């Protein structure tokens with residue numbers, strides 16, 4: 001049986017929450033769909049069950065399909081979703097959450113209609129306000145490091161405490177705990193546990209070790 005999705009609030013009718021899936025979400029670019037299952041198994045074994053496969057390569061949808069079908073302990077989602085057509089393709093392939101680097105009303109409408117939880121992307125206070133106006137409280141903050149990092153997110157928490165974020169972009173093992181310690185951060189996304197040379201060498205053992213370190217980092221940050 002596949003893992004259940006957490007609810008975004010105490011109400012059973014609330015949409016499930018992406019931010020509640022796991023403190024660290026690996027962001028994966030799959031070049032060869034044959035790598036998807038062993039890579040996902042390594043991430044799950046290391047303690048990172050929520051996996052975002054970016055729709056940036058021709059192999060991405062096959063990768064999502066393979067993980068959804070063969071790695072029951074993973075919660076696979078689609079990232080880099082920027083069109084309504086990609087929303088449909090990703091959900092058909094088995095994506096259980098959707099992430100976008102930005103948003104438009106057209107995209108938001110398609111994401112809502114998909115029935116799976118989603119994170120539209122923001123990088124300014126005005127975008128946050130516009131999403132709150134549309135009833136969306138959970139967002140990706142992208143590109144996190146370039147857009148102001150932890151200082152920017154901390155500054156948003158004062159006037160906009162109802163917004164919660166998954167910062168992504170330029171985050172590493174060194175900075176992830178600082179993001180996770182912020183009150184308005186639910187999880188962080190990143191690719192630091194998936195070095196290009198390890199993926200190219202199909203060194204799943206190294207990826208599992210890096211995933212375990214990432215999962216441990218998040219536990220430490222929560223306890224501080």
Ligand code: 3PG
Nearest residue numbers: 027168169170171190191
């Ligand atoms: C992305 O969409 O590429 C993510 O933000 C991952 O960014 P990173 O590779 O800098 O971690």
